[in-house]
Amino acid sequence: MKMYLRVFIAVGGVLLVLGGMGAVKGLQVEALIARSESLVTAPQTVTVATARMTRWDNTLSAVGSLEAVQGMLVSAEMSGKVDQIAFEAGTQVKAGELLLQQDVSEERAALRAANSRARLAGKALQRAKLLNNENVVTESVLDEKEAEYEQAVAERERIDAIIAKKTIRAPFAGRLGIRLVDKGQVLEPGQAIVSLQSVDPIFVNFKLPQQHIHHLETGLGVRAYPTATKDDPISGRITALNPDVDPDTRSLQVQAILANTGERLRPGMFVRVSVLMPEPEPVLIIPVTAVLHAPYGDSVFILDGGAAASDQGSPVLRQTFVRLGEKRGDFVAVLGGLQSGEAVVSTGVFRLRNGMPVTIDNRLSPDFELTPQPENA
Template structure:
């Protein structure tokens, strides 16, 4: 019985050893095949790094401000008896906006004018008496002062009546009405906003190191998300004579035409100052760059010479680059790439260093400096 068990165990051991040996040979064969396996070349599109000249721009963010803008307010206290404007309407200089109650001033005005007439008659009479030397010069001067006081009182009442008729100080567009009929206005209380929006100012800041490149009359381009795809051109009209001591920035103001009043005061805007010189740059498509936190890179296409047992072809070399500014579909390369080198232009995220490739540009997209979105 014991002999039979030993023979059975020995047979099992030999069987297992045989199976293990066969599997070991299979695995070694698979490893050998895997080490000799060459993946098929990846089909890629390419672009050539080329030199170009781009406009030299100084970019900044700013805000829009009306050339003339004010919140019209009450100069004197009084009750509102008439509102002569509609919210959002356009007015001309001198148009009446609001009337305040002037009944008490108008009631006092006839008495003041009568006092002026009486004082004038007395003054004429006393002038004759002075010439006849009936009265002294001091008495005449006293009557003359009385006349002037009466005139001043009448003029003061007329001025009060005029000030209680609120007029537009300049032409422009009105905002939302802030008062109601019958309301008692206090001195300085707001009535309505008045803005002259055409043209309009664009205020922005640039670093102090750019000061030598700036000048009045230089062209600017203003864009805002309120007008997508639209660029409005203007000119620099003022440069602040001092630099902000806290930020070391200099404040500039550009005047921009605003037909149709598409731009409104208070809007956020992007401003680009166009310098009179152009910058030489080395450009590649922006889609050719593999962006990464540690460094950006591109894949350069190189010729692979024929080796023993292998054919000639094209392989990739990953090259780290330092980028400059973007313009349309292109990006400038500051360093890491030479003119004339060919780089992969699309799909770089799926590539690796040393990979074999085949170039096929039949489906390559058209890269432009001023691309437009097409509605397909």
């Protein structure tokens, strides 16, 4: 009986201690709740930009490939040994400028003999004409002398043509590439000598979807953005449109010509191309840094005031989803979810939440530009 009494007393003591500890913890939790309810969240400092309407050039974008207006591999027409190389690799040449001379010593000797025969045949023809006028020789003799003279002249012209073919000149003005032959080398017909490219101006070829056919015409302006450089875009115009559409891609082949001062562009490079349509397009724009990107959609924080102000009188944020369009420079077009004139938070949106009170300090706002030029670009 005494044992049961001692157990009962012990259990009662443990329960009493636990009850006391629970009461103390309950009082502490109530105190923390009351304290948190009495705390006021300090407004977050933000920068603000106004959604505004502007007009952007209405453009069609594509990726194009550059092609020389005139370009070829200069090659030998006839076999023969290289006697003279008259150009330096990489230099600019004029149309008709001598590039390479093959050995024509035999042809020059044959030409001298042909000139002599042509002169002799010409004198014989003149005498035959005089004698024919005096009825000393017949018409058949005169015809033979005329044929002999024409054959002599034709032989001379044939040898002249061979010498001209072995005297290789630039067919048009352009820039030469790397030399592919050496002096003393025997060339075969069709063997490449050097690349010659006329690159100022230069063509750009690109494709556009078939639904834009009715908006395209020659003379429309284009801008090319070289991906290999950080230079300004290069302006040009459309010069040709293919009459047919590619049946595999349902796209139209377009060719434009670009100014290439300084030869920044080279054949074979690819560039980003924008075709400028006649009418600029009205768009609603905001800074790209104002957009909070998330898997469930893009959103912005709009600045609300008046009835939506916090207890401290500060404006509060309202998060709203937006539909975005084209991005240009530091701005992005908004296609839906926002109205012109609404103020949106322009920086640091990842640390904001819906209903948060804010204060505005645009001294911290960066300069937003359509064509930014970073100093370390």
